[in-house]
Amino acid sequence: MGESAGAASVTTKVAGAARGTAEVAFGTADTAFGGAMFGGADAVRRRADAAGGAAPAEVDVAAQASRLVAGLLAEPWGQVSVSVYETGRLVSLAPWLAGHARRVEFLLSSQRADGGWGAPGGYALVPTLSATEALLAELHRDASGQDTSRQEASGRDASGGDASGQDISGRGASGGDALGGGRDALARAARRGLEALGLRSSGPHDLLGPHDLLGTHGSQGTHGPHDLLGTHGPHGPHGLLGMRDLPDMPAIELIVPALTSMINRRLETEGEDEQLELPAGMDGAKLAAIRARLASGEAVPQKVLHALEVAGEAAAGAPGVTPSPIPETPGRTGEGPLAPERSGEVPRTEAGGIPEAGVGEVPGAEAAGTLRAGVGVPAGAGAIGASPAAGAAWLGGAETGDAGSPVRRYLEAVAGRHGGPVPCAVPVAAFERGWTLSWLRRAGVPVTVPEELVADLDAAIGPADAAAGPGLPPDADTTSVGLYALALLGTPREPDSLWAYETGTHFCTWQGEEGASPTVNAHVLDAFGEHLRLTAGRSGGSGRYAAAVRKLSGWLRGCQRADGSWLDRWHVSPYYATACCALALEEYGDEDSAGAVSRAVRWLLDTQRADGSWGRWQGTAEETAYALQTLLLTAPAGPSASGLSHPAGSVEDRRRTEAVARGRRRLLALVTDRGEPVEAPALWHDKDLYFPAAIVRAAILGALHLAARTLPQGPPPPSPSASHPLPLPRGGGRAKRYIVDNGQ
Numbered sequence: 048m049g050e051s052a053g054a055a056s057v058t059t060k061v062a063g064a065a066r067g068t069a070e071v072a073f074g075t076a077d078t079a080f081g082g083a084m085f086g087g088a089d090a091v092r093r094r095a096d097a098a099g100g101a102a103p104a105e106v107d108v109a110a111q112a113s114r115l116v117a118g119l120l121a122e123p124w125g126q127v128s129v130s131v132y133e134t135g136r137l138v139s140l141a142p143w144l145a146g147h148a149r150r151v152e153f154l155l156s157s158q159r160a161d162g163g164w165g166a167p168g169g170y171a172l173v174p175t176l177s178a179t180e181a182l183l184a185e186l187h188r189d190a191s192g193q194d195t196s197r198q199e200a201s202g203r204d205a206s207g208g209d210a211s212g213q214d215i216s217g218r219g220a221s222g223g224d225a226l227g228g229g230r231d232a233l234a235r236a237a238r239r240g241l242e243a244l245g246l247r248s249s250g251p252h253d254l255l256g257p258h259d260l261l262g263t264h265g266s267q268g269t270h271g272p273h274d275l276l277g278t279h280g281p282h283g284p285h286g287l288l289g290m291r292d293l294p295d296m297p298a299i300e301l302i303v304p305a306l307t308s309m310i311n312r313r314l315e316t317e318g319e320d321e322q323l324e325l326p327a328g329m330d331g332a333k334l335a336a337i338r339a340r341l342a343s344g345e346a347v348p349q350k351v352l353h354a355l356e357v358a359g360e361a362a363a364g365a366p367g368v369t370p371s372p373i374p375e376t377p378g379r380t381g382e383g384p385l386a387p388e389r390s391g392e393v394p395r396t397e398a399g400g401i402p403e404a405g406v407g408e409v410p411g412a413e414a415a416g417t418l419r420a421g422v423g424v425p426a427g428a429g430a431i432g433a434s435p436a437a438g439a440a441w442l443g444g445a446e447t448g449d450a451g452s453p454v455r456r457y458l459e460a461v462a463g464r465h466g467g468p469v470p471c472a473v474p475v476a477a478f479e480r481g482w483t484l485s486w487l488r489r490a491g492v493p494v495t496v497p498e499e500l501v502a503d504l505d506a507a508i509g510p511a512d513a514a515a516g517p518g519l520p521p522d523a524d525t526t527s528v529g530l531y532a533l534a535l536l537g538t539p540r541e542p543d544s545l546w547a548y549e550t551g552t553h554f555c556t557w558q559g560e561e562g563a564s565p566t567v568n569a570h571v572l573d574a575f576g577e578h579l580r581l582t583a584g585r586s587g588g589s590g591r592y593a594a595a596v597r598k599l600s601g602w603l604r605g606c607q608r609a610d611g612s613w614l615d616r617w618h619v620s621p622y623y624a625t626a627c628c629a630l631a632l633e634e635y636g637d638e639d640s641a642g643a644v645s646r647a648v649r650w651l652l653d654t655q656r657a658d659g660s661w662g663r664w665q666g667t668a669e670e671t672a673y674a675l676q677t678l679l680l681t682a683p684a685g686p687s688a689s690g691l692s693h694p695a696g697s698v699e700d701r702r703r704t705e706a707v708a709r710g711r712r713r714l715l716a717l718v719t720d721r722g723e724p725v726e727a728p729a730l731w732h733d734k735d736l737y738f739p740a741a742i743v744r745a746a747i748l749g750a751l752h753l754a755a756r757t758l759p760q761g762p763p764p765p766s767p768s769a770s771h772p773l774p775l776p777r778g779g780g781r782a783k784r785y786i787v788d789n790g791q
């Protein structure tokens with residue numbers, strides 16, 4: 048993916064014929080969700096301060112870290128943003144679930160100006176397919192919530208309804224004239240979604256009959272200008288978008304064929320002539336194999352359950368699938384890091400319609416998609432792959448399901464927490480707590496962690512290893528980060544469970560992983576390195592860990608890009624991957640790792656934006672925090688410091704000092720007084736991109752704490768000639784020297 052400059056708005060070349068000629072501004076639902084969640088008057092003030100050049104107010108890091116840690120207990124579900132993809136699947140599969148109207152409105156209000164959904168480039172494909180299919184499904188429903196296209200195909204009466212004659216759809220405003228624009232709004236959004244995917248049919252029918260609101264009549268078979276699938280670009284039938292152009296995200300090779308087929312079936316039912324095509328290099332063979340296994344009653348790999356919705360009818364009540372129980376956790380009152388529940392309707396235009404979303408904002412994000420603080424896990428809840436969409440598919444798309452079933456309880460609780468829209472994965476407490484606490488502790492933030500929280504994290508890892516959430520497979524990432532956090536918290540455990548993930552060259556995220564993750568291996572290096580540091584001088588058992596440290600160090604160096612950065616399959620940003628890898632190599636890497644760390648530092652210095660921030664698509668608080676932590680935690684202590692080739696006071700150190708001062712000032716302008724990002728773009732990989740609020744806030748607070756400790760007092764350096772070498776926050780090459788000696 049290419050990187051572009053610009054802090055206020057982001058542009059991206061889109062696929063197909065328009066890729067070479069048009070740039071389209073984007074604003075994602077998750078960006079706006081984060082902005083609404085952490086915005087308000089304080090956000091406006093900070094924007095004004097930044098624009099006017101006034102020094103932003105300081106953040107009380109210790110106080111906010113205490114609030115953040117308290118919020119980990121208050122929010123047992125975890126604090127992750129809602130997903131266009133996942134919400135679209137519930138609109139399509141579970142119209143009976145409470146909050147349906149809000150989910151439809153969320154999709155409508157989060158559509159981009161170009162008709163797509165989501166982030167730039169290939170990241171838009173999955174959410175756009177999901178939202179478009181969901182809106183088409185909604186258009187096909189009659190007043191009772193029944194899917195008329197399926198009824199007509201099976202010869203049933205299209206009038207539908209349940210036995211009581213009640214409207215079980217939960218559609219409310221979404222299904223009729225009460226929605227601003229009603230079916231017209233749905234049809235316009237669906238048409239724009241199809242155009243963004245590169246399709247405008249010339250067939251004789253449309254989805255609305257004589258009104259032609261999808262714009263299909265007289266279109267002459269033309270194709271939309273954006274063409275996210277790249278099926279009609281200038282370079283052949285598949286344009287420029289193939290598998291190599293798509294991000295490495297979970298189940299994308301299953302989701303795209305499944306949704307493409309669903310959209311094509313709906314278009315075919317309406318007599319449309321043209322069909323969406325799959326990106327070059329992608330087929331439905333793997334999807335067909337999974338569906339066949341489920342239909343036969345065979346078990347599928349546990350990781351597949353997170354995307355069970357791709358299986359279609361084979362997912363409903365699949366005998367090889369069992370809900371994973373979620374331990375009951377009461378909600379806790381008190382002040383946590385999240386916004387309180389907001390009431391109110393989605394804002395509308397004077398004409399009663401839903402306004403189109405502009406760059407960086409989604410109308411109604413405060414009403415729908417806002418986390419409700421202090422909501423516990425209900426008794427008897429159970430999840431399928433920690434995924435609302437997977438749960439809805441397992442219950443059966445058109446059925447209400449047993450009101451007392453564990454999965455039904457789970458779905459109702461998740462939808463209720465967010466006012467309708469839902470995240471891709473929930474609950475994810477083990478994941479959230481491990482990352483949050485390790486970011487805070489690594490940076491040395493002074494905060495007291497309750498024993499209950501430490502015990503919960505220890506229990507989540509269990510006797511062997513940990514999963515990010517109920518129904519997800521155990522993984523080396525969650526396990527290693529949890530073990531590292533426990534060690535930093537003074538409750539170390541031997542990380543021997545991680546040996547199960549060792550391969551010939553590196554450590555896999557889980558058994559059967561297709562691909563490899565540098566950040567997972569960096570986290571394993573953290574866990575092993577900290578274990579060696581804590582057990583220094585003890586006899587026995589250290590040789591294998593020391594050998595693994597050398598193996599991991601060499602593998603991570605081999606993954607480093609020529610410019611000094613790293614990329615990873617679990618995050619959009621190279622700044623996250625570089626922070627994970629550089630910090631692990633700096634503190635725990637072998638004697639050959641100093642050069643890799645130095646190259647990473649130079650890359651950070653070279654890619655800082657003019658306003659002092661860092662970011663792949665635009666300067667963000669999250670990515671700026673990662674860059675600052677990397678610069679600060681790899682800074683030399685003095686002329687004798689190991690791990691860096693530049694003595695204290697060198698040109699490199701002066702550049703580093705100025706970059707940190709500028710970055711800290713910009714970071715303060717990008718966050719609220721609570722250390723929460725004013726705008727919170729979703730940068731983490733799942734089926735859709737997501738934003739883990741607590742984890743990001745921990746990284747920000749850690750960066751602010753380190754910068755405040757290490758920067759000289761007074762105003763930031765006025766020019767590159769200023770000389771203020773940074774003291775090393777955590778002792779430089781301490782652990783690295785130990786590990787090398789221990790392995791001799």
